[in-house]
Amino acid sequence: MTVYLVRRLIQALFVVLAMSIIVFVGIYGIGDPVEILISPDADQIERERAVAALGLDLPLWEQYLVFLGNALKGDLGRSFVFNEPALKLILQRMPATMELAFGAMFLSILIGLPLGLYAGLKPDSPVSKGIMAGSILGFSLPTFWVGLMLIMVFAVQLGWLPSTGRGETCSVLGFVGLQPCSEGLQWSFLTWDGLRHMAMPALNLALFKISLVIRLTRAGVRETMLMDYVKFARAKGLSRSRVTFVHVFKNILIPVVTVVGLELGSTIAFSVVTESVFAWPGMGKLIIDSINVLDRPVIVAYLMIIVLLFITINLIVDLTYSMLDPRVRLETKGT
Amino acid sequence: MSDVALKGAPASAPVPARVETPFRRFVSEFCESKVAVGGAIVFAVIALVAIFAPWIAPQNPYDLAQLDIMDGRMEPGTVGGAGFTYWLGTDDQGRDMMSGIMYGLRISLMVGAGSALIACIVGASLGLLAAYAGKKTDTVIMRLVDLQLSFPSILVALMILAFLGKGIMNVVIALVIVEWAYYARTVRGTALVERRREYIEAAQCLALPTHRILFRHLLPNCLPPLIVVATMQVARAIALEATLSFLGLGVPITEPSLGLLIANGYEYMLSGKYWISFYPGIALLITIVSINLMGDQLRDVLNPRLKK
Numbered sequence: 001m002t003v004y005l006v007r008r009l010i011q012a013l014f015v016v017l018a019m020s021i022i023v024f025v026g027i028y029g030i031g032d033p034v035e036i037l038i039s040p041d042a043d044q045i046e047r048e049r050a051v052a053a054l055g056l057d058l059p060l061w062e063q064y065l066v067f068l069g070n071a072l073k074g075d076l077g078r079s080f081v082f083n084e085p086a087l088k089l090i091l092q093r094m095p096a097t098m099e100l101a102f103g104a105m106f107l108s109i110l111i112g113l114p115l116g117l118y119a120g121l122k123p124d125s126p127v128s129k130g131i132m133a134g135s136i137l138g139f140s141l142p143t144f145w146v147g148l149m150l151i152m153v154f155a156v157q158l159g160w161l162p163s164t165g166r167g168e169t170c171s172v173l174g175f176v177g178l179q180p181c182s183e184g185l186q187w188s189f190l191t192w193d194g195l196r197h198m199a200m201p202a203l204n205l206a207l208f209k210i211s212l213v214i215r216l217t218r219a220g221v222r223e224t225m226l227m228d229y230v231k232f233a234r235a236k237g238l239s240r241s242r243v244t245f246v247h248v249f250k251n252i253l254i255p256v257v258t259v260v261g262l263e264l265g266s267t268i269a270f271s272v273v274t275e276s277v278f279a280w281p282g283m284g285k286l287i288i289d290s291i292n293v294l295d296r297p298v299i300v301a302y303l304m305i306i307v308l309l310f311i312t313i314n315l316i317v318d319l320t321y322s323m324l325d326p327r328v329r330l331e332t333k334g335t
Numbered sequence: 336m337s338d339v340a341l342k343g344a345p346a347s348a349p350v351p352a353r354v355e356t357p358f359r360r361f362v363s364e365f366c367e368s369k370v371a372v373g374g375a376i377v378f379a380v381i382a383l384v385a386i387f388a389p390w391i392a393p394q395n396p397y398d399l400a401q402l403d404i405m406d407g408r409m410e411p412g413t414v415g416g417a418g419f420t421y422w423l424g425t426d427d428q429g430r431d432m433m434s435g436i437m438y439g440l441r442i443s444l445m446v447g448a449g450s451a452l453i454a455c456i457v458g459a460s461l462g463l464l465a466a467y468a469g470k471k472t473d474t475v476i477m478r479l480v481d482l483q484l485s486f487p488s489i490l491v492a493l494m495i496l497a498f499l500g501k502g503i504m505n506v507v508i509a510l511v512i513v514e515w516a517y518y519a520r521t522v523r524g525t526a527l528v529e530r531r532r533e534y535i536e537a538a539q540c541l542a543l544p545t546h547r548i549l550f551r552h553l554l555p556n557c558l559p560p561l562i563v564v565a566t567m568q569v570a571r572a573i574a575l576e577a578t579l580s581f582l583g584l585g586v587p588i589t590e591p592s593l594g595l596l597i598a599n600g601y602e603y604m605l606s607g608k609y610w611i612s613f614y615p616g617i618a619l620l621i622t623i624v625s626i627n628l629m630g631d632q633l634r635d636v637l638n639p640r641l642k643k
Contacts, residue, residue, distance in 0.1 A: 015482060026498040136631075140624045142574045144581045145597060145616040152609050163605060266487035273489065276582055277601075288582050291497050299497050306490065314485055 008318060012311045019307040020071065023300060024064050076304060077297030081290070086301035090283055097282030100274065101267045103202035105260060108209030113256070115210075116217025121244065123222060131214060138211030143270060147204040147277035154200060162197050164279035201278040205271055209263055216259055220252030227251075261317040265310045364636045374628030381622050385440040392434035397589070424610040426599055432610060435596055436618045442592040443619070446503060447573035450510035454572075455565050457511065458518025463549050463557070465519065466526030476519065483516040488575060496584045506585050510572050521564045525557040532556075559637035566630035570623045577619055593619045 070076070076086045119128040155163035224230060225248065233243045272284035279285065283302060290298040366372055384391065424432050465476040483491065495509040529535065530553060538548045577594030579585035581601075586592050591599070593615045600611025 015485075018482065023494075026494070136627065137624070140570070140574075140620065140627050142577055142594075142616075142619060142623070144578055144594075145612075145619065148597065148601065148604060148612050148616065152604055152613070156605060156609075266490075269487040269490040272493065273578055273582065287493070287497075288584070291493075292583055303494055303497075307486075310486060 004322065005319065008315055012315050015311055016308065020068060020304065021064070023303050023307075024067055071304060076301035079290075079295050079298045081293055081295045081298075086297040087305075089286065089298060090301055090305055093281060093283045093286050096280060097268060097271050097275070097284060100198065100201055100205060100271050100280060100282060101264060103198055104205035104209060104267055104271075105264060107202055107206040108213050108263075109256075109260060111206070112210040112213025113217055116214040117221060117244075117249070119214065120218040120221025120225070123218075128218075132218070135211035135214045138207050138214075141207065143204060143208065143273045144277050146207055147201070147274060150200045150204055151277070161200050163200075201274050201280050204277070205267060205274045208270070209260070209267065212263065213256060213260065216256050217252060220255055221248060224248045224251050257320070258317060261320065262314070265313045268309065269306065361636060365632055368632045368635075371628050371632030374625040374632075377621060378625040378629060381440060381618075381625065382444065384437055385444045388434075388437035388441050392431075392437045394431050394434045396430045396434045396438055424608075424614075426596075426611045432596075432614055435591070436593065436615050439591055439593040439596050439615060440618060440622070442503070442586060442590055443573050443576060443594070443622070446506055446510070446576045446586070446592065447569050450507045450514065450572050450576075451565055451569040453507070454511040454514035454568065455518050455561070458515035459522045459554065459557070459561060460549075461515070462519035462522030463526050463553055466523045467530055467545070467549055467553065473523075477523065480516040480519050483513075484520070488513045488571070489578065492575060492579055493584065496579065501584065501587050503586050503590060506576055506579060509579070510575060513575070514568050514572060517564055517568060518561065521560050522554075522557050525560050526553055529553055529556045563630060563634045563637055566626060566633055570626040570630065573619070573626075574623055593622075 074087055078084065079086050079089055082089055115131050119131045122128050151163045154161045230243060230247055233247050238247075268283075271280075271282060272288060274280065275282045275284035276288050283306075287299065287302045289295075290302070365375075389395065426432060426435065461476050465473040491513050492509040495512055496505060499505040499508065535548065535552060538552050543552075576585055576592060577597070580592050580594030581598045583598065586595055588595065596615035597612045597619070600608070600613070600615070603611050
């Protein structure tokens, strides 16, 4: 297990390095770094001073090392727009994105698992066919359009739910509702108003995952039902519900948990879309706004953070997986 | 396998299917699913509309001379100043939405199919190479694929467009970079099995050049799964392009795809003018669903494991 852990850690480190090189080359190699890193309003003298200060006269590999060193110290540049450290801006918005992502994951399991279980146990019933058709739709529908339709129905026509924003958290002068407090983390799901604001974005973000969980669960159930141990449990005279919930359910949980865990990363990434539709003030909306106004330090910082986040999630999922499924452990021991 | 073909063949082929070519068998098996045939027909109609948009659209939505700003934001079904009915309403510039959608489809389909094709060529070549060369080449290419696939497509595309900026070509580049890995993985998987077959050995014994073995012998036998992946990827590419355009990172405002049309209607949504976003969305939805339905059936037909 330790060997496995160390090997995965080293692998993860290499991926982080590789991604930092890609982001670095993307920013410094493709674009003009002077224009990217120095505010366009700067005059010639300021420009030259900045070039020297940023070490842009150094060879590329040395520049990369400087960039890497600064990144390790948590210095990823300052935002042109907010004139604040890019890292701080992103970390401020992280809770909003996280609660949205976790809300979506929660919804996807809450809705997807029972539906998938039903569809797997009764594959031929019309309800199951309906569920499966719905899941195809869930895969096909573009997230942003579903979001718009949700707004149209629930916010504009029915007026049940608010269409944009995060609701009741706390207000900072000038950025009411746009910027959660820097002191202490602000959460929407703790207030009723916040929950009302969260309902639509979370459901929107969850839609794809719900379909995924349904399909996974159904496939898992159908496969497991044919196993000898299930037949044996049935033959032993165990009740149907015990077989379903103890023998079958436990075994399908492994792939479902793995995939849902793995999907956390992509949920965070896809929240870019949902946040833009619902004006949810998270990291995703920040990156889109930053790209649109070319606030590049924020873009770099976002990319580096999200890459780190991804690698961490992948690592955790892999480790959890090897703990849940003994076969994976044996395999690594064998080699 | 043969009795399936016999059952399906007379229904689809008007000539009694005495000579059973692989293609004819494929067509008859594909036609077994009514839903898939429906999808194919719908998609064919959409493609035709997109191709012939300049001739069948009521107006050219990007010729400013034809637009009448007085007709802005009209409800579906109203008759405009130009004398024809706006069946799907107009946007804020007085543009006929139906024409806008037809032209938008052109761009969406072009970007989707174009990027899928390029990604297919790049990905399939690399996948073949990985499987055939093995060893270090295989490791390097597959590590790259793993790395790529561990990040969600939207993030990779976002990253690339943040570097490159807006534009149709840039979107295509981003989509190709996002998608090639799927093709590479698929082709490698099949090619690994195929390259151990006798015909490859025979070709090697004849000392044929590597590229000939790769593309004339190995590739044709890896086609079935490749076609399935390509179909699905076209749908994915169209959806992704629409998403990127909606976010304002995709196509420029002068060449709006469906995604951009939807984005344009976003601000009017809250005031109840739903049609500016709604109908382009429906067009997008129908396109994607019809492609996916075809893809689903293709997967069933072309998957050798499902054959009896």
